[in-house]
Amino acid sequence: MTLAQAMQWAERAGLQALDARLLLLHLLGRPHDRAWLYAHDDQALPPELIAPFQALCERRQSGEPLAYLTGEKEFFGLPLRVDRRVLIPRPDTETLVQWALDLPLPSTARVIDLGTGSGAIALALKDQRPHWQVSAVDASADALQVAQANGQALGLAVHWQEGHWLAQTQGTFDLIVANPPYIALGDAHLAALAHEPQSALTAGAQGLDDLRSICEQAPERLAGSGWLVLEHGHDQAQAVRALLHKAGLQQVQSRRDLAGIERCSGGRQP
Ligand SMILES: C[S@@+](CC[C@H](N)C(=O)[O-])C[C@H]1O[C@@H](n2cnc3c(N)ncnc32)[C@H](O)[C@@H]1O
Numbered sequence: 001m002t003l004a005q006a007m008q009w010a011e012r013a014g015l016q017a018l019d020a021r022l023l024l025l026h027l028l029g030r031p032h033d034r035a036w037l038y039a040h041d042d043q044a045l046p047p048e049l050i051a052p053f054q055a056l057c058e059r060r061q062s063g064e065p066l067a068y069l070t071g072e073k074e075f076f077g078l079p080l081r082v083d084r085r086v087l088i089p090r091p092d093t094e095t096l097v098q099w100a101l102d103l104p105l106p107s108t109a110r111v112i113d114l115g116t117g118s119g120a121i122a123l124a125l126k127d128q129r130p131h132w133q134v135s136a137v138d139a140s141a142d143a144l145q146v147a148q149a150n151g152q153a154l155g156l157a158v159h160w161q162e163g164h165w166l167a168q169t170q171g172t173f174d175l176i177v178a179n180p181p182y183i184a185l186g187d188a189h190l191a192a193l194a195h196e197p198q199s200a201l202t203a204g205a206q207g208l209d210d211l212r213s214i215c216e217q218a219p220e221r222l223a224g225s226g227w228l229v230l231e232h233g234h235d236q237a238q239a240v241r242a243l244l245h246k247a248g249l250q251q252v253q254s255r256r257d258l259a260g261i262e263r264c265s266g267g268r269q270p
Helices: 003-012 017-027 034-039 049-062 068-070 093-102 122-129 143-156 186-192 209-221 237-246
Strands: 072-075 076-081 110-115 135-138 157-162 173-179 222-231 248-258 260-266
Touching: 003 017, 003 034, 003 049, 017 034, 017 049, 017 068, 049 068, 068 072, 072 122, 076 122, 076 143, 076 237, 093 122, 093 173, 093 222, 093 260, 122 135, 122 143, 135 143, 143 157, 173 209, 209 222, 209 237, 222 237, 237 248, 237 260
Parallel strands: 110 135, 110 173, 135 157, 173 222
Antiparallel strands: 072 076, 222 260, 248 260
């Protein structure tokens, strides 16, 4: 079977052409080499890889996310290892990172990422602002292992800590960022997210429980003029702005993602 024939087989089995290519490249140990595959698709697929390729295609076809099958997802230009212990970082979250980078913060700002998962936000911030003192918290010890391994692989020094939001942290921060769970229990979108950790997704009847907890905890832990910036659901901006106002923050505002949706909201400590 040539590589071209393997891809045709996968497409006949129902896979998207791009997914078939990426799975094949992953098995061939050339995960980022799409151009190579175009130029060499007349080569034979090594016989010992035929069954593993078909097995990966079947898992993809049954709905398992591509990133879990390849074990990798790019976020803000960083290659992150991911598996079922963590939410797969989404491009939407780059809006939050970009906003954080645009803020007028001290050059050695103390920054914390709450609910870090794979470490995506914390690592992107540390990569872009090496002088920031970046910490990251997650309630899941499993998730923290993934985040820590990503930090080590990328050579980015983040202080990782297990805990519930700000409860186990010390001191004050110039910036608190979070992409907490914000899907309402029973939301129809959950069916499509069945492979990802449910503890990373849902937050009470309206999806606002974790956003509310963070807004309640943050003011005590923000330095003067410090910022709290939160990602939330596409229809939660107004509710989150109300939580930020209630927390006594100023300059409360939202940011739109590339699709024009208010995706993040934040405010500043007086
Ligand atoms: C939506 S995921 C975000 C992951 C990552 N920050 C990202 O943007 O890809 C939410 C994360 O919050 C963590 N989490 C849930 N409840 C928490 C709590 N009470 N305290 C700290 N982390 C929590 C979950 O384990 C999960 O990793």
